[in-house]
Amino acid sequence: MADQSRISSWLDAMEMRLRRVEELVGRPEQPPIVGLIQQILALQEIVGNLNMTVKEELPKFIEKGLGAVSDEVSCSTDAVDLNFGDLEDRLKSAKELENFLWDMEMYFQAARVSDAEKVSITSMYLIGDAKLWWRSDLSDDASANREHIMT
Template identity: 40%
Template sequence: MAGQEPESPKQAASPSGQAAIPEEETSRWAETVMSLEVKVFGLEAEITGLSSELEDSQQVIREWASAFGSGVIADMQAYGGARDAKEVENFLFDMEQYFLAANVEDEAGKVSTAIMYRTGDAKLWWRTKYSEIQANQVRLDTWALLREAIRVQFFPENVEYNARRALRKLEHTGSMQDYVKAFSALMLDIHDMSEKDKLFTFMEGLKPWARVELQRQRVTDLGSAMTAAECLTDFASKTRRDRQTTPSPVQNKAGGAKSFRSNSNRGGGDRKPHAQSGLQGSSSRSKPQENRQGAPQRSIGCFL
């Protein structure tokens, strides 16, 4: 029609009646969407990796909490230089356990940590050794070297020989707990005894009844023999207690009825039945006995 301007291409209506979107803008939007999708995929992969790392970290924390409890490591007791085999070995053992708990892995750290726990003669000895180290006369830069030097300096002489002599003389004379404890203490100072010799020595020191019982149970090593022996002790103790609390019958001297007297306490309990039977016995002895014909029997005197 006259007076109307022709429609521009951008404003041309689409077959559906909506305005058509230019191809350039559509392409730009498609590129933007693809770029966003790539970023989303990257973020998802990064989140997955962070989640995995977080789970690993939480697992490590749980393992540490299980291993160290509250995370506080108990402080060690310093070694004062006592020349006692068990005290020296206990200090060295505690030191190695402390290294594990405190995560001390390098040798220099182990040596420095062990030096801190010295007092008395042990600290004086280390001051002398430190002077020798400074003069390059000796090397103690590893825990193995320091441990051996401590043993050489503070370990008493002939420890194993004396322990073997004491072990040969050890016998089961008291309670089973005392025997097992003494045997275990001596074995700490003996390092090269075979398992068969340990079992044989332990069995030979037992009382005969205990040895026969362990042989009947066919124990094969020292640990099982000690466990079985301690069980025998508990049974024997219970049997003794039962015997002490069970009253035993006592025959009256006058030939009367039996009275009961407890063995648990010599000074306690009611002694009236026993006392009465004693009085009856004394009264019967005071009366002259009659012979078969009914005449009283004459008492025979003593002549010097």
């Protein structure tokens, strides 16, 4: 009986301590595992919603981005095409000028033309914009009292 009395008083003391701990910490409304399961289920729902949003919205976002990039590339390609066209025209003009000057030099050598006559003979062979430029330059030189190109 003495042992039973000691055990009983020990159990009473433990219950008292447990009550004090519960008062300090608070008594859980539900076991901790239930709370964890609820949190896991909530997280699963959030992940599911996020997954659905990504599946629905990401392709639209990517398509929109690719469309913008495609437009930029198209504009850049058009600009490059224009520049290449301009370069081709300039290269063609430069080749024509080089060939013209070469032909004139060959003519001057063969005909033994003096340096004083080379400019006036060359100007007779100019055509199109080159002839117009030459006439404008001669006119500008005359109106400005400048000597025109002699050699």
